[in-house]
Amino acid sequence: MGFPDGFLWGASTSSYQIEGGNEGSAFTAWERRRGWEPCAEAADSWNRWREDLACLKELGANAYRFSLEWSRLQPSPVDFDEKALSRYVEMARTFKEAGVRPMVCLHHFSEPAWLFERYPLGWLDPRACEAFVRFGDRVVRALRSEVSDWITFNEPMVWLMNGYALGLFPPGLRRIYALERTFLKEGLLENVLRAHRELYRLIHQDIPNGRVAIAQNIVDLEPARPGSADLEALSRWDLFMHRRALDLAASAHTLDFIGLNYYTRIFVSKARLPFVPLRVVPAYAELEQITGSLGLKLLGGRRGDRPRSDMGWEIVPEGLGKVALALWKAYRLPVVVTENGMADGSPDGRERFLKGHLASLEAAIAQGADVRGYLHWSLVDNYEWGSYRPRFGLYGVDRSGSFKRSQASGADYFRRVIAANGVV
Template sequence: MPTFPDNFLWGAATAGHQIEGNNLNSDIWAMEHVSNAPFAEPSGDACDSYHRYEEDIQLLANSGLDSYRFSIEWSRIEPERGQFSRAELEHYRRVILACRQREVTPIVTLNHFTVPAWFSRDGAWGQEGAAELFERFTRYVVGELHALVDWWITFNEPNAGALLLSTGALPLGASADDLAAAQAVLMEQFAARVGGVPGVASMAIPVLAPHAVENVFAAHRFARAAIKEIAPAAKVGWSIAVHDFQAESGGEAQREAILAQAIHPFWAAAREDDFIGVQTYTREVYGPEGRIYAPETPDTMLTGWEFYPPALPHTVAQAHAYTGVPVLVTENGVATSDDEARIRYTREALLGLAELIADGVPVLGYMHWSLIDNWEWHSGFAMTFGLIAFDARTFERTAKPSLGWLGRVAVTNGDSLDDELVPAFAGQD
């Protein structure tokens, strides 16, 4: 029988820019609206979750899930440098209270890729004082909200740029070639839109320059120290994107090079944290000639990724072994229009996770990506990861069978993973 700890967190995850809509003061919004933007479509209203967050949290709670990971948008809180919005802070306080009123644990991410346009205008993570600016934002938010939040994630996938450099692809759906073209053609337009100078104005993601990467590491340390000063009992970590990197004979050196550049330094930085966030979906296999691509099957994800549930237990085990700290699964899921496949994938991944826990690996919780179908960066709205669907015209939510199924897993603390796979529908009230 699967065994999960009594205090295990069962939940789902989202990101502000991907679900809220109209994040007008962010760098990504600015880039979405230049000529020939490198996105399939703009985020626009997204899921309108800025106004409909209570409905989303209610659906999560109705299903039986007990945790919700979401982000606070820096560009809403500090729309201009040094100008903090009390109204936007209170909006996020209401989101957190909506969780707590439904006995849902809020897990708050402070940076999920996007930054204020003014921060990009001045050089994003490459500018002098970038880490201190993020620390100031962190102190403002945590100082106001710490009594309501016990779990803080400083950065989502700060290793995205390192993954791009080492593998040629980003977890958010763009290739190195795509981004090179975007840089050459679009950065002058982007600089003009954010009121900056070409060569200085910069997107916050991906972080490529070594000094910018160092600033992100410093920002994480500063933010962690600030949170611990304000709320010593709070749990603090950051979430690292990692595929299950595997090697066939002759591919070991490339696998190790990827880990050395894109994974291990970011895991090492978590050794002083309370947990390491693991975000994984699939595997990448390398041989003597480079990447070996899996043949396409009916289960191949809409992203083109291989349907490979064992990626989760494999990477969780590796992360804990490297860091020595407990693991929180901050993202795991599948982009598919076949909800039965989503359930199969998640069940197999969780059964593997249960085996790790039985072997003594400390795993604190599981956050499914994502709670609701959303705007998936360069791919637009085409990649359906959600446990909930929505109508782009009316914003009506429809819980998928996978939400009810995962909620039952949560209510039984994993015991129902042994049940026959008969999808259950989540409550709609």
């Protein structure tokens, strides 16, 4: 079958996870507080971005999604680092001149420490939204000649759940038992979507042919058991975690395409205990790590039996095509796979992963889904929010001091796929 002409092939990264030296981020102090392995130099991509471009060229990629580090660009509420901004402009221009389309993400989890010093409740305070819009406006105007494709927020629900429900990210609020009140009644999600709407307007004002999206993490959901109870629980979780943000952005006509981040499948069941949020047990690997296998079963949860990645995520290739097709049918907007990948240290696991997922995506396109691109996570091994143990990169990084990039499992296969514009 193959993929359409002009299909975007490439990879994704995020600033905090690969650049290094982002001491102004709220995550830097958070790592010490939580006892995480420090991010430190990461892959040193702030200084070695040309080496990352060489990796993209070796793959034959024609697109690259990267994010801008807010804390680097705006080290204080009143200061803007013009030298750092000039480097991002140079990066985007150089990628573009090399035939690699830059796709820029404005918010990928990391925020300046000063944001929480000023606004301890973070995005529950509308002033955080306003600060981000001012930042976004400044960088969009600087990059408008080089960048047409913009992601306002990467995985907003994952970021908000970690920061405002589970207490795992800054600002560390633990409101899991007040999920709907925090996200909906107190305006958390609305503040994020208000920033998205305003940035959509500003981007189109500065870049008439601009394209704007949200990159939403969507898992393949299955009911844990037959019957209406688990199906109803699945629908509640799908609406809360996946659909509501997209529904509100789409109804405001502020999406030009949808970014899809797909990694795994989970089974969803109705909670047996009345105090469980939304009366839903979404059996993520991370939930099982907290409760243990027995605890998950006592909650009524169920995990799948497919092979798992080094993150514990079940590998379900057909889910990518299923989710992409469902998104197209629901919104009739083009879909770009903005993340898909696996943490894997084996010699051939990533090649099998790619082959299965891309075949699934190819089948979805054959069924009518308007899918415009596939960006693998990640281009290089990255800092995975607390640890360097998971290896997602198509290129490994020697972190002993040289930071040399070297092809990892799956890179040569991906190169052949790109050359053929189809699964090989």
